[in-house]
Structures are given as C-alpha cells and as structure tokens.
C-alpha cells in the first residue's frame with residue numbers, strides 16, 4: 001500500500017520541487033535587478049496521504065479519480081508583502097509557457113465565509129518521467145503575509161475543532177480576518193514609504209558586504 005502511494009505521489013513530489021525552484025527563481029530575478037520583489041517567499045508541499053483520503057471522502061471523490069478531481073495534491077504558496085503584488089504575481093504566472101492555467105479562484109474579492117482570503121491558480125504542469133511526460137494538476141495559492149498569518153492560525157485551529165468552531169472562536173476568527181484585511185489596507189497606503197526604507201536597507205547591506 002505504501003509503495004502504491006509512493007508511486008502515485010512521485011510525480012507530485014517532482015512537480016513541487018521543480019516549481020519551488022522556478023518560483024523562487026522569479027524572486028531572485030527581481031532581487032538581482034534591485035527592484036521590489038512582488039514575491040516575499042515561496043513554500044510547497046505534497047498533501048499527506050491521510051489528508052488526501054479525508055478530503056476524498058468529504059468531497060466524494062473516488063480514489064481512481066484523484067488525478068482529475070483533486071487539484072491540490074501538489075500545492076505551492078507564494079507570499080507577497082502587499083495586496084497589489086498578488087495581481088503582479090498572477091500576471092507573471094499567466095505569461096509563463098511551462099504550464100497551462102486551468103482555473104483561477106479569487107477568494108480576495110470574494111472571501112470565504114470563514115474569513116479566508118487568498119488567490120488560487122490551478123495549473124496543469126508537465127512532469128518528465130522515464131515513461132514520458134505526465135501532466136498533473138497543481139494548486140498555487142497567492143496571498144499576503146497577513147492573509148497567510150490568518151490562514152495558518154485558522155488551519156491549525158481547524159484541526160483542534162475539526163472545522164466545528166465554538167461560536168466565540170468563530171466570531172474571533174472573523175474579527176481577526178477583518179483585522180488582517182485592515183492591516184493589508186494600511187500597509188498598501190504606506191507602501192512607497194516601506195519600499196523606500198527597504199531599498200535603503202538593502203543598499204546598506206550590499207555596501208557592508210563589499211567592505
């Protein structure tokens with residue numbers, strides 16, 4: 001059974017590793033040009049088998065239909081400093097020709113009832129294997145640091161309460177989501193001040209390294 005899952009997940013693992021390199025590479029290119037990077041950091045993971053089985057059961061996905069129907073077995077996350085950076089990142093993804101975008105879900109203009117905000121791009125990514133090319137679905141979640149903070153906390157609480165939050169926690173999470181939204185708004189308003197400060201800081205760092 002473990003061998004079966006290892007074989008099934010191998011192309012997903014490969015895709016996550018490859019895409020981490022590619023998406024981190026985008027950040028490195030901005031840095032090299034000395035301009036603000038719309039990408040703060042990138043993470044990636046393959047969904048654990050237990051979570052795949054859980055989700056398949058919840059969403060009634062037959063196990064022989066996982067490849068077509070479960071879009072986030074391979075998942076990447078791209079974190080941005082500012083809400084406007086998300087648009088820039090999505091544009092950059094749309095321009096790439098090493099994968100095809102199959103779906104976009106905007107939970108920023110239409111946040112989920114839980115308070116969740118994020119932009120999801122589902123891509124079909126070609127993995128090269130010894131048996132030829134295999135195209136798999138990968139979900140890329142693009143969000144600000146504030147959105148990520150909220151989602152990370154809510155996700156861990158979800159484990160504790162199995163999605164059935166007591167009313168007071170639900171309310172607090174919704175208020176926290178509102179606070180994260182306001183934080184993003186305030187940061188956007190002083191974006192240019194922040195970027196100027198960051199540019200000065202990185203020039204100082206470079207000068208130090210050259211000494």
Ligand code: 0O2
Pocket residue numbers: 047051055072075105112114115116120150151152154155
């Ligand atoms: P994990 O542990 O992150 O891998 P559904 O799962 O039914 O909500 P669907 O169709 O799979 O939705 O697509 P969706 O909503 O675009 O993407 C699901 C993923 O988005 C989730 O994966 C989370 O990563 C994230 N997400 C969606 N809604 C929420 C939310 O309310 N709170 C948090 N913290 N994250 C959310 P999984 O499968 O939950 O698992």
